[in-house]
Amino acid sequence: MCIPSYGENYLFKKTLHYDNNNLTLNNNNNNNNNTGEINQHHLPKAIIIGVKKCGTRALLKFISAHPDVAASLNEVHFFDQNYHNGLDWYRNQMPLSSPHQITMEKTPQYFINNRSVYRIAKTFSNIDLKLIIIIRNPIIRAISDYVQLTTKRKSNLTFEDYVFIKNSTIVNEQWTPLKIGCYSRYLIKWLKYFSLNQIHFVDGENLIKRPWEELLRVQQFLNLTIHIQRKHFYFNRYKRSFPCIKDHFHPTKNGCLGSSKGRKHPKIRDETRIVLENYYKTCNNRLKQIAKINFPWL
Numbered sequence: 001m002c003i004p005s006y007g008e009n010y011l012f013k014k015t016l017h018y019d020n021n022n023l024t025l026n027n028n029n030n031n032n033n034n035t036g037e038i039n040q041h042h043l044p045k046a047i048i049i050g051v052k053k054c055g056t057r058a059l060l061k062f063i064s065a066h067p068d069v070a071a072s073l074n075e076v077h078f079f080d081q082n083y084h085n086g087l088d089w090y091r092n093q094m095p096l097s098s099p100h101q102i103t104m105e106k107t108p109q110y111f112i113n114n115r116s117v118y119r120i121a122k123t124f125s126n127i128d129l130k131l132i133i134i135i136r137n138p139i140i141r142a143i144s145d146y147v148q149l150t151t152k153r154k155s156n157l158t159f160e161d162y163v164f165i166k167n168s169t170i171v172n173e174q175w176t177p178l179k180i181g182c183y184s185r186y187l188i189k190w191l192k193y194f195s196l197n198q199i200h201f202v203d204g205e206n207l208i209k210r211p212w213e214e215l216l217r218v219q220q221f222l223n224l225t226i227h228i229q230r231k232h233f234y235f236n237r238y239k240r241s242f243p244c245i246k247d248h249f250h251p252t253k254n255g256c257l258g259s260s261k262g263r264k265h266p267k268i269r270d271e272t273r274i275v276l277e278n279y280y281k282t283c284n285n286r287l288k289q290i291a292k293i294n295f296p297w298l
């Protein structure tokens, strides 16, 4: 991994006790777990860096059912927003975990944020960090982003009002929910610092239909023993048939996602879909080439 110099050494000055090799820091929050190991805050060994609205929350929830995963359930936004707080702050956002566990976080903003790319590369320059990127059909992703936006703004504008430049059939390429779906544009920036074998791609469309298949691959990528299987999932009709997890390891937790996930999507016009399929064709082909993946919707 080649690391640029961006004059951001202040981050490292704040972390004199940082041990690059074992990702731990002695602090006063130690706890003994039931195997006698000491629980501490650890930096992540794997980060779900994106992509927004592709199923990042579901993926983190599902993988955190694994007994060897300790996940920060909040989006930490360290590398894009809270970097000035320093690495100790970041570490302390992580849950207590034992050395053999894999600490994880997810912040989908990292994927599209240029500063996050080189900051993550620099922070983890001596560590074999694993990156997970979940992607889905970019048209559905854009609709999901649109639904979130209109829910928050209580707006009546249609999807088409945003997609096309006013009174035209020209795609508004400046609209961020459309831009994000050109995944290859962002991925090439990550590939300047990370090799493909450090990155795992999850098919967000399949995560909704057959989550156990995606979870199997994620567990393999993280070198975990396979705990999460088909039998751990059920489809909840109250959750619009999205999958939920039976978490045997944390049986009191609700296995479904909250009400802001799995929202109803509006039907979009067939012509809009055709225009967008065309719009994303080049990006999708490029992604297949550079990521060496071939998901059915790509």
Ligand SMILES: Nc1ncnc2c1ncn2[C@@H]1O[C@H](COP(=O)(O)OS(=O)(=O)O)[C@@H](OP(=O)(O)O)[C@H]1O
Residues within 6 Å of the ligand: 051, 052, 053, 054, 055, 056, 057, 058, 108, 143, 144, 145, 147, 207, 208, 242, 243, 244, 257, 260, 261, 262, 263, 264
């Ligand atoms: N199991 C399960 N339950 C509910 N929702 C699920 C699930 N798996 C994937 N999804 C899809 O995840 C979409 C939200 O993606 P993210 O979690 O990445 O959103 S965010 O970026 O954190 O806001 C969310 O988008 P919306 O359908 O628009 O709400 C879902 O389509």
